[in-house]
Amino acid sequence: MSSTNRTVEREAAPPPRWTPARIAVWAAVAVVGAAAWGVVALSRGEEISAAWLIFAALASYAIGYRFYARFISYRVLRVDDTRATPAERINNGTDFHPTDRRVLYGHHFAAIAGAGPLVGPVLAAQMGYLPGTLWIIIGVIFAGAVQDMVVLFFSMRRNGRSLGQMAREEIGPVGGVAALVAVLAIMIILLAVLAMVVVNALADSPWGSFSLIMTIPIALFMGCYLRYLRPGRVIETSLIGVVLLLAAIVAGGWVAADPFWSEVFLFTHNELTIGLVVYGFVASVLPVWLLLAPRDYLSTFMKVGVVALLAVSIIVSMPVLRLPAFTDFAFNGEGPVFAGALFPFVFITIACGALSGFHALISSGTTPKLIEKESQVRMIGYGSMLTESFVAVMALITACVIDPGVYFAMNMPAGALGDSVTSAAAAVNQLGFTVSPETLQSTADSIEESSVLARTGGAPTFALGAAQIFSSLFGGQAMMAFWYHFAVMFEALFILTTVDAGTRVGRFMLQDTLGNVYKPMRDITWKPGLYLTSALVVAGWGYFLWAGVNDPLGGINQLFPLFGIANQLLAAIALAVCTTLLIKSGRARYAWITLIPLVWDAVVTLTASYQKVFSTDPAIGFFAQRARYAEALAAGETSLGTAQTVEQMEKVVVNTTVDGVLSILFALLIIVVLADACRVWVKALRAGGSLPTSEEPYQRSTLWAPSGLIPTKEEREIAAARSGEGAAAS
Amino acid sequence: MTDTRTGRVRRARATVAAALAQAWHIARGVAGEHAYEIYLEHHARTHPGVPPMGEREFWRRHVDRGDTEPGSRCC
Known part of the structure; x- marks a missing residue:
């Protein structure tokens, strides 16, 4: 305590001096990087190592x-370590509290990284490994991590205001409303897409379904244990939970092998959909301590553990990438996983890991209220996002190490593959990739599943690749099935946590909005309001989930682009807020830092929306698709493409209408936000390059802490001097 | 074994022990186990002399805050 009595002398860390050793280290990093890029980008025809x-x-x-x-x-940004952060000024013992930078880095990473970075890159692998790799790495350095850090900084300067509040205050009410609508829309689509990933991974898989269902009693047990037996012992409880979870995966193998129990836990797509919707509703109205909190601990534990395990396994086993750098789908836009050419669709398919607007909500939520020193925004905002990007690169690797023919058989819509391994192998061979029916069957046998066909959504592909990598180090072929179900469970666990938490967030937003119309709604403990709003949110994503699961054209194929567009729309809002703040605070000459990613993001998202709305290619344009099916119906036809019945054709017409209208809505929102932001920029530039912003006034800091992960020699000396002084004073 | 050597071994052991202690501290922080300690420190500073909440009571309220304030989780 007493070591905090002295004020801080420095405003910003002086740039470290360029000693010969430092120059040598950075030159070596640059050379290794350049060599690696050379191999990744230029090798053609031969398989390269994931290393x-x-x-x-x-x-x-x-x-x-x-x-x-x-x-x-x-x-x-001109971070200023003499300025007290909100955590130091407000320090209320709960949400505002100066937190150790390494702890906060862990918190922030756990909050931003979920299933997203594991799904997008796997789907984008249909174009080869290079487009995804380039976008993940370049995108994160110049766009994603910049957005996260700059939003975190500006929110920190405003006592942790949310993105929506900043949009309203700095751009105007229009920007604020657009942000609110965007957040609600993305939440609904996100939950539907993620839930669909779970459905596709667990359908007809008694092993997977059993293990995932077991997570519910495990979480309930953990909740009660934490509540009544050992309050506050989170790590101990999580460790017990992880052991039980591993036991549940092992037991899943016995369930799958047993003729009776495997029937009990064998669910169809629609049964799982209903199960998830009911679960989503019940989980979101139960008290947090019973289900959400313990599940959250468990999934954070698993997340950090599996990411570390995967990184070590890839680096040690150095698997070979079997997918080429580019496939033809990168250019002809006829990919079976999602339609459309490399530009713009790779850039919306991979959101999390490269540029994810969703992160702006975290960077303007809990994290800015906990940060200890301004200069730490680099490590926490930028650093956490780099880590997520690395997770995305690893996910891409898992998709590229499996047999390309198997990859396509897993990720094509069921309608295109037919019912048997023979028809599926024929369909994959049509695409120009060779795979034998025997390979498809033996792959399914190796993971003890009945089939690997049309397991779309990314999770099963990730799980298969991860299982190959893990089992090459631990346990060999005998452990394939265990590792596969371990990885599926790991991803499904995340997603269930997101479904629960996301439904709650949506419910709170809805209660707040409806509270403007009918007062009691705003009281979040009022039960009828709670049930009604929860049901509305669940109905929202449940509709898209149901429609997607039953979509003859493949739900992932149809809905994933919408999710990407919605996420990048949120990024556009976040980057527009950042650019506005840079200009208003007199830093127009540096505004390109966020303006370039903003322009790129807007071009990508608007091009994608344009193609989704206006393309005359029925594989891409929602309305072209709609017209094709509507005309066929009008002409009295009873089947078209993968839709085998009139009923299915009608489904296509309804789904494409909804999806098309949503695409239009998202595109309009972006245009409105950009136009409104431009208005403010012009106003600020006309006013001589600055306008007042809502920044909190300067207050001098009395705290001191290192800036980066590892303290520099100079920082260690200051720390030693300060603690010595503190000891002397006390 | 010479004196300098045992000294070196002892110092290395101390360094490893300190690093492990720090890693444990960070892990506890990430898991959120410090909440009660933070509360006690804050309470002592703002309400000196007033007895603080017991640990069990504190954790109950701490977790129940989640019912009214949604945490944000991402994709």
Whole structure:
């Protein structure tokens, strides 16, 4: 305590001096990075080791973090360590509290990284490994991590205001409303898409269904244990939970092998959909301590553990990438996983891991209220996002190490594959990838599943690749099935946590909005309001889930682009807020830092929306699709493409109408936000380059803490001096 | 074994022990186990002399805050 009595002398850390050793280290990093990029980008025809992808990524991250992020924090944002952060000023013992930077980094990473970075890259792998790799690494350095850090900084300067509040205050009411609508829309689509991933992974899989269902009693047990037996012992409880979880996965194998129990836990797509909807509703109205909190601990534990395990396994086993750098689908837009060419669709398919607007909600939520020193935004905002990007690179690797023919058989819509391994192998061969029916069957046998066909949604593909990598190190072929179900369970566990938490967040937003019309709604403990709003949110994502699961054209194929567009729409709002703040605070000459990613994001999202709305290619344009099916129905036809009945054709017409209208809505929202932001920029520039913002006034800090992960020699000396002084004073 | 050597071993052991203690501290922080300690520290500072909430009571209220304030989780 007493060591905090002295004020801080420095405003910003002086740039470290360039000693010969430092120059040598950074030159080596640059050389390794360049060599790795050379191999990744230029090899054609031969299979390369995943190690090159890892080296290219890590070297690029190091250079981006050391040079670009440092430039942004000291030159552009001008972080000031003599200024007290909200955590120091307000310090109320609960949500505002100066938190150790390493702890906060862990918190922030756990909050931003979920199933997203594991899904997008797997789907984008249909174009080869290179488009995804390039976008994940370049995108994170220049767009995603910049957005996260800059939003975190501006929110921190405003006592942790939310993105919506900043949009309203800095841009105007129109921007504020657009942000609110965008957040609610993305939440609904996100929950539907993620729930669909779970449905596709668990349908007809007694092993997977059993293990996932077991997580509910495990979480309930953990909740009661924490509540009544050992309050506050989170790590101990989580460890017990993880042991039970592993036991549930092992037991799943026995369930799948047993003729009776495997029938009990065999669910169809529609049964799982109903189960998830009911679960989503019940979970979101139960008290947090009973289900959500313990589940959250468990999934955070698993997340950190599996990410670390995967990183070590890839680096040790160095698997070979079997997918080529580019497939033809990158250019002809006829990919079976999602339609459309490389530009713009890779950039919306991979959101989490490269640029994810959703993160702006976390960076303007709990994290800015806990940060200890302004200069730590680099490590926490930029650093956490780099880590998520690395997770995305690893997910891409898992998709690329499996047999390309198996990859396509797993990720094509069921309608295109037919019912048997023979028809599926024929369909994959049509695409130009060879796979034998025997390979498809033996792959299914190796993971003890009845089939791997049309397991769309990314999770099963990730799980298969991860199982290959893990089992090459631990347990060999005998452990394949265990590792596969371990990975499926790991991803499904995340998603259930997101479904529960997301439904709650949506419910709170809805209660708040409806509270404007009918007062009691705003009282979040009022039960009828609670049930009504929860039901509305669940009905929202439940509709899209049901429609997607039963979509003859494949739900992931149809809905994933919408999710990507919604996420990038949120990123556009966040980047527009950042650019506005840079201009209003007199830093127009540095506004390109967020303006370039904003322009890129807007071009990508609007092009994608344009194609989804206006493309005359029925594989891409929702309305072209609609017209094709409507005309066929009018002409009295009873089947078209993958839709085998009139009923299915009518489904296509309804779904494409809804999806098309949503695409239009998202595009309009972006245009409105950008136009409104431009208005404010012009106003600020006309006013001589600055306008008042809602920044909190300066207050001098009395705290001291290192800036980066590892304290510098100078920082260690200051720390030692201060603690010595503190000991002397007390 | 010479004196300098045992000294070196002892120092290395101390360094490893300190690093492990720090890692444990960070892990507890990430899991959120410090909440009660933070509360006690804050309480002592703002309400000196007033007895603080018991640990059990505190954790109950701490977790129940989640019922009225949604945490944000991402994709």
